[in-house]
Structures are given as structure tokens and as C-alpha cells.
Amino acid sequence: MHQSTPASAASDKRFKILEAHIKKFQYRHDSLIEMLHKAQELFGYLEDDVLRYVAWQLKLPESRVYGVATFYHFFTLKPQGAHTCVVCTGTACYVKGANKILAAVEEHAHVKAGGTTADNQLSLLTARCIGACGIAPAVVYDNTVTPRQTPESALEQIRKWVTP
Amino acid sequence: MTLLELQQIKESELAARKKIVLRCCMAAGCMSLDAKGVKKRLEKAVEEAGLQDEVEVVGVGCMKLCCVGPLVQADPDSPLYTNVTAENAPAIIAALKGGKAKLEQADPQSPFFTQQKSIVLANSGRIDPERIESYIAVDGYAALLHALTEHTPKDVIEVIVNSGLRGRGGAGFPTGLKWGTVAKSPGAKKYIVCNADEGDPGAFMDRSVLESDPHCILEGMAIAAYAVGADQGFIYARAEYPLAISRLQNAIKQAKRLGILGSGIFDSPFNFNIDLRIGAGAFVCGEETALMASVEGKRGTPHPRPPFPAEKGLWDCPTLINNVETLANIAPIVRHGAAWFSNIGTEKSKGTKVFALAGKIQNTGLIEVPMGTPLRTIVETMGGGAPDGRTIKAVQTGGPSGGCIPAQYLDTPVDYESLTTLGSIMGSGGMIVMDDSTHMVDVARFFMEFCMDESCGKCIPCRAGTVQMHHLLEKILARKATPRDLAKLEELCDMVKNTSLCGLGQTAPNPVVSTLRFFRNEYEELLLPETNGPPPATHNGSSKTPAATTAI
Numbered sequence: 001m002h003q004s005t006p007a008s009a010a011s012d013k014r015f016k017i018l019e020a021h022i023k024k025f026q027y028r029h030d031s032l033i034e035m036l037h038k039a040q041e042l043f044g045y046l047e048d049d050v051l052r053y054v055a056w057q058l059k060l061p062e063s064r065v066y067g068v069a070t071f072y073h074f075f076t077l078k079p080q081g082a083h084t085c086v087v088c089t090g091t092a093c094y095v096k097g098a099n100k101i102l103a104a105v106e107e108h109a110h111v112k113a114g115g116t117t118a119d120n121q122l123s124l125l126t127a128r129c130i131g132a133c134g135i136a137p138a139v140v141y142d143n144t145v146t147p148r149q150t151p152e153s154a155l156e157q158i159r160k161w162v163t164p
Numbered sequence: 165m166t167l168l169e170l171q172q173i174k175e176s177e178l179a180a181r182k183k184i185v186l187r188c189c190m191a192a193g194c195m196s197l198d199a200k201g202v203k204k205r206l207e208k209a210v211e212e213a214g215l216q217d218e219v220e221v222v223g224v225g226c227m228k229l230c231c232v233g234p235l236v237q238a239d240p241d242s243p244l245y246t247n248v249t250a251e252n253a254p255a256i257i258a259a260l261k262g263g264k265a266k267l268e269q270a271d272p273q274s275p276f277f278t279q280q281k282s283i284v285l286a287n288s289g290r291i292d293p294e295r296i297e298s299y300i301a302v303d304g305y306a307a308l309l310h311a312l313t314e315h316t317p318k319d320v321i322e323v324i325v326n327s328g329l330r331g332r333g334g335a336g337f338p339t340g341l342k343w344g345t346v347a348k349s350p351g352a353k354k355y356i357v358c359n360a361d362e363g364d365p366g367a368f369m370d371r372s373v374l375e376s377d378p379h380c381i382l383e384g385m386a387i388a389a390y391a392v393g394a395d396q397g398f399i400y401a402r403a404e405y406p407l408a409i410s411r412l413q414n415a416i417k418q419a420k421r422l423g424i425l426g427s428g429i430f431d432s433p434f435n436f437n438i439d440l441r442i443g444a445g446a447f448v449c450g451e452e453t454a455l456m457a458s459v460e461g462k463r464g465t466p467h468p469r470p471p472f473p474a475e476k477g478l479w480d481c482p483t484l485i486n487n488v489e490t491l492a493n494i495a496p497i498v499r500h501g502a503a504w505f506s507n508i509g510t511e512k513s514k515g516t517k518v519f520a521l522a523g524k525i526q527n528t529g530l531i532e533v534p535m536g537t538p539l540r541t542i543v544e545t546m547g548g549g550a551p552d553g554r555t556i557k558a559v560q561t562g563g564p565s566g567g568c569i570p571a572q573y574l575d576t577p578v579d580y581e582s583l584t585t586l587g588s589i590m591g592s593g594g595m596i597v598m599d600d601s602t603h604m605v606d607v608a609r610f611f612m613e614f615c616m617d618e619s620c621g622k623c624i625p626c627r628a629g630t631v632q633m634h635h636l637l638e639k640i641l642a643r644k645a646t647p648r649d650l651a652k653l654e655e656l657c658d659m660v661k662n663t664s665l666c667g668l669g670q671t672a673p674n675p676v677v678s679t680l681r682f683f684r685n686e687y688e689e690l691l692l693p694e695t696n697g698p699p700p701a702t703h704n705g706s707s708k709t710p711a712a713t714t715a716i
Contacts, residue, residue, distance in 0.1 A: 037403070037444065075444060091522075092596055095523045096523070128404075130404050131367070135233070144196070145195075
């Protein structure tokens with residue numbers, strides 16, 4: 001038998017979209033990662049209610065859903081800032097000075113990699129490798145891959161978003 | 165879909181082709197430099213010049229010389245324009261009518277292009293990856309049709325065995341042998357998985373293949389499925405490659421629409437479907453048992469082998485797992501025959517290998533060369549050496565599982581065995597060039613940090629060992645370590661290598677071991693003198709290692 005729907009799910013339209021997606025994949029257990037992708041796309045991050053909802057819909061233990069959500073780097077359980085800056089730290093970017101870019105942004109925005117600024121304007125993230133090695137070092141500002149960055153060019157972009 | 169219909173598509177595609185085809189690179193690298201805007205402006209410029217009947221602008225896959233993108237080239241033979249901006253469009257169109265454009269150009273006759281041998285990348289930069297007709301026009305899906313109508317599954321496996329193809333994911337396991345094992349495994353339900361979780365930092369060959377020629381992967385998978393008796397395939401792609409994912413989705417949809425995927429393919433009893441699975445950022449999922457756990461929607465942790473996936477894979481059914489580049493070789497082998505393929509390359513390593521050339525090198529980009537090509541040809545002749553007058557110090561292959569090959573070994577031929585002898589591996593094909601400004605201990609620390617972050621935590625040697633090794637490398641770099649610490653590091657390398665559960669842990673020490681082997685002096689320079697008792701004996705004398713900065 002179904003448990004009762006988690007409280008917040010009733011009113012929020014995004015849960016309806018998520019439900020349709022879950023239905024499309026026929027409530028299959030192996031679609032869990034796909035559903036978490038969709039949920040993160042809809043909600044921005046995976047809050048507890050969303051994880052509970054996915055578990056309830058797929059009839060999976062909450063522990064399993066939480067376990068998968070925390071295993072993969074791509075999923076975040078905390079809200080993200082208004083803007084994101086992803087510094088690629090793959091080998092090609094690394095030998096071309098990605099560390100200096102990261103350090104410069106960290107210092108300017110007073111935030112460590114993986115964190116969000118106090119005013120929620122910027123989330124600073126790193127990527128293992130975005131496969132843009134031909135244009136290294138690359139930084140992704142709000143989903144736009146930007147080639148051949150330097151600490152200066154990165155700060156120029158960051159200054160538009162964060163005032164130190 | 166029948167042979168006739170396939171030919172009709174090809175003919176109408178070729179008939180519709182205009183006299184001049186202007187190809188614009190639409191791979192991820194060039195896209196990030198506004199290739200889309202360039203293409204739009206070129207289309208407008210064609211109209212402005214009134215050349216719509218003669219010229220067509222086509223978005224194609226990777227044109228290989230990524231460092232000077234966006235790239236534009238006209239067929240037949242015209243200059244390759246580099247660093248193209250939207251403003252250059254009218255000049256490029258004007259040049260088509262005879263004039264000479266004063267624009268940045270690269271020489272298509274330079275060694276970077278002429279030394280390449282294209283099998284996997286044959287269509288890359290030539291066809292429109294978003295249209296199945298464009299693939300069919302270059303004889304796409306003809307190999308699948310041929311296999312289904314002329315060959316038994318056993319014949320197909322024999323062709324692959326005779327071709328000598330080995331897995332391009334890193335380990336180099338003979339592909340035909342793997343197919344044969346899956347085919348022989350009992351079970352009514354079998355699966356085939358394309359490993360497109362290209363996790364090695366500094367590698368982008370698979371991304372380029374998926375973005376440039378997605379249909380060749382579908383065709384390779386369908387042939388493999390026919391050979392081993394599978395009816396369901398999965399492509400496990402990285403979430404970090406959104407463009408590759410969307411092109412694959414599009415390709416699967418188109419193939420289904422034409423009946424090339426689905427039930428009764430080419431009027432045969434063969435059924436085959438492909439689903440796309442998107443990873444979520446875990447390096448360990450490139451390991452096949454972890455990948456399967458992830459496809460099943462679980463945490464991507466590996467499990468011990470045996471049982472191998474060929475016997476007990478996805479949902480305990482026999483499963484064939486092949487890398488993107490391996491599958492991209494299948495259709496050409498079936499089309500041209502095993503003998504054609506085995507004539508390329510060396511005795512034990514057949515065919516070509518695609519490398520992603522990056523780091524401190526003039527020409528970064530994608531190259532495909534016959535197996536056995538010397539490293540020097542790749543990095544110096546084709547890659548143009550290190551920029552800014554610096555010298556090449558080492559070449560890193562195999563990502564975090566590989567090693568650094570010092571400059572004095574640049575004449576080594578690139579094949580599976582030679583690279584293993586040097587303590588590195590072929591790996592998936594990332595090739596990062598390091599110049600004399602790179603400190604090798606720092607490189608080792610970089611890779612160890614990567615492995616530490618990416619360890620899934622299932623087995624203790626990898627989970628705890630990588631943390632301790634990283635700590636020791638930090639200590640060495642901070643000039644706080646003694647020879648005793650270095651000995652401890654070597655001991656740990658040995659332990660983690662021999663006792664870890666999966667490939668991630670077993671190869672995690674490789675970057676340390678290989679830099680210690682060739683650049684031991686760089687470690688020793690950072691050590692404090694031993695304070696308590698005599699220093700422990702080390703395995704190699706530092707006198708053997710030449711001063712790295714004077715290499716070449």
C-alpha cells in the first residue's frame with residue numbers, strides 16, 4: 001500500500017512534473033539516478049522532501065536514495081548560489097594554472113571550492129575534467145564554458161557577481 | 165528499412181549536396197568560442213552574396229585542431245580558417261569566389277594533419293552529427309546491414325578476432341575474445357554496454373567521437389549485440405558532456421525512426437534497443453563492475469571479479485562492456501575486413517589510437533595515429549613541441565592510472581606493451597605534455613588528490629591508503645619529510661597496488677611510482693636530513709636518474 005504523500009508535495013507544481021517523469025520511466029528502480037538528475041534540474045538541489053518523494057514514488061528505502069544522492073558528486077543536497085563558477089581542475093587545465101585561478105577566486109569571493117558565498121550570490125565548484133582540454137584552462141560560468149582563462153579574466157567575471 | 169532504401173537515402177543526400185560545402189566545427193571546444201554564431205553569420209553571408217544555390221554551410225564534428233578554434237573549412241580543398249569570428253564570415257565567403265582572404269589559417273598539409281590515419285575519426289569533422297542521412301551518405305549502417313544479411317553471429321566474432329582489435333579503454337583486452345565469451349555464456353537475456361564514462365582528466369577523445377559521429381557508436385553496438393546475442397544496450401555517458409548526450413539522444417531517436425534500432429532490424433529477426441544512462445560524476449564508474457552498479461541505479465561501487473561481467477553482469481545476465489573508441493572501430497572493420505585492419509599498427513597492437521593531445525604543447529587537439537608511432541612524432545612533429553621556447557620534460561599518459569614518460573624515452577613507439585614497460589599505460593588516450601616548469605612531485609600530488617577524492621570507500625587500502633599517500637606527498641612538498649617518509653610512501657604504493665579491490669586503487673600509486681622511477685632527484689631535493697638513525701635503504705639509486713630539466 002502507498003504511504004501518504006510527503007506534505008509539501010501536494011501544492012508544488014514541480015512535484016507533478018517529477019511524478020510525470022517517474023511515470024514515464026515506469027517507476028523502475030534502475031531509473032533512480034535519472035530521477036535525481038530530473039529532481040535537481042527542477043529544484044536546483046536535492047532537499048530532504050524531494051529525496052523522500054522520490055523514495056516514496058519508486059518504492060525504495062529512503063536510505064538507498066540518500067546513499068545514491070550522496071555518493072555522486074553531481075548531486076548537491078545544499079541550495080546553490082544565484083551564479084555558479086566551475087573551475088576545471090583536469091590535468092591539462094592543471095598544468096596550465098587552474099590552481100591559480102581557483103585560488104584567486106577563492107580569495108576574492110571569500111569562499112572555498114565547494115562552498116557558496118554568504119550572500120548566496122556565487123557557488124564555487126571544481127570539475128574533474130570537462131573535456132575541454134584543447135582550450136585549457138577552462139572555467140564554466142553559469143553553464144557557459146569559457147576558454148583560456150587567467151586569474152585576471154576569472155576575477156573580471158566574478159566581480160560582476162560578487163563584491164568582496 | 166532495406167538495402168534499397170538505405171541506398172536511396174544515400175543517393176538523395178549526395179544529390180542534394182551543393183557544389184561547395186563550408187564545414188564549421190561544432191564540437192564542444194569550438195562551441196564555447198561562439199562557433200554557433202560563426203555558422204549563423206556564414207549562412208547569412210552566403211545569402212547576401214546570392215550563393216545559396218552553390219554553397220551550403222554545414223555544422224560538423226571535431227576538426228581536430230582544437231587550440232585555434234573555431235575552425236571553418238570549405239570543400240573541396242581550401243584553406244582551414246582558424247580563430248574564426250562572426251565578423252570574418254563575409255571575407256570567407258568572398259574568398260570562395262577566387263579572392264584570397266586575409267584571415268588566420270592553418271596549413272592542412274602540416275604534419276599535424278598529414279601524419280594522421282583516420283579510422284575512428286574518419287567522419288569526424290566531415291559529416292553533420294545531427295543528421296542520420298549525413299552518416300548514411302558515407303556508407304553508414306552498411307556494415308550492420310552486411311553483418312545481418314551476410315554473416316552469422318559467429319562469423320562476425322571471427323572477423324573481430326582476426327582483426328586483432330584490442331580494447332581501447334586502457335587495459336587492451338582482445339575485443340574478439342571478450343565477444344566470444346559473452347556469446348558462449350548461457351542465458352536468454354544478454355546486455356551490451358558502451359562505456360562512455362570518460363573519466364580520466366585530460367582525455368577528450370570519447371567526447372569528440374560521441375559529439376562528431378554518434379551513429380558509428382550505435383552501429384558498432386548493434387553489430388556487437390547481433391554477434392553476442394543481446395537485445396538491449398546501454399550507453400553510460402558522463403553528465404559533464406551535455407553536448408555529447410544530446411547528440412546521442414538525437415541519434416537514437418533518428419535510428420529508431422528509420423527502423424535501424426528497434427524490432428526486426430533490416431527485415432531480419434534481430435531486435436535491438438539502446439537506452440542512454442547519464443552518470444553523475446563518479447570517476448570509479450569507469451570501472452566496469454562499478455559502472456554496472458550505476459546503470460542499475462545504485463551507488464557506483466565495484467565488486468570483485470570473477471564473476472566477470474561476461475558471465476554475470478547487469479542484473480546477473482551476461483554483459484558485454486566496450487569502450488567508445490573500441491565500438492567506433494567495429495563498423496569500419498566489418499566494412500573493410502579483418503585483414504585491412506590488422507595491416508595497420510604493430511604486431512601485437514593493431515589499428516590506430518586516438519589521443520587527446522593537451523597541456524604544454526603548441527598544437528592541442530585530437531590526433532589519430534597508427535599504433536607504434538613514436539611518441540616523438542606525436543609530441544614534436546605533430547604537436548609542435550612545447551610553446552614559449554621551453555623544452556618538453558615528460559609526457560603523461562593513462563590519466564591517474566598511468567605514468568609520466570620522461571623526455572629521453574620519446575622515441576618509444578606507442579603501443580600497449582612499450583608503454584607498460586615504461587611504467588605507464590596506454591590508457592584511454594589522454595596525453596598531457598609537461599614542460600620544464602612542471603614539478604613532478606606536484607604532479608604526483610595532483611593525481612593522488614584526485615584518486616583520494618574519487619575513491620569510492622568500499623575497500624580500505626584505497627580509501628585509507630590514498631589519504632596517507634597524499635598526506636606524505638604534501639609533507640614532502642612542504643619540505644618537512646625525511647627519507648623515512650619517502651620509504652614509507654614507497655611501501656604504501658606497493659601495499660595499495662597489491663591489495664585494492666578494483667582498478668582505481670590498484671593503479672592509484674602509478675603516478676608516484678613512475679615519477680619516483682624517473683625523477684627521484686626531485687623528491688630527494690625536498691627531503692630533510694634524517695635525524696634519528698641511518699636512512700632506510702631505497703630501491704633505486706638517485707645517481708641513475710638524469711637531471712630532469714636538462715632532458716632532450
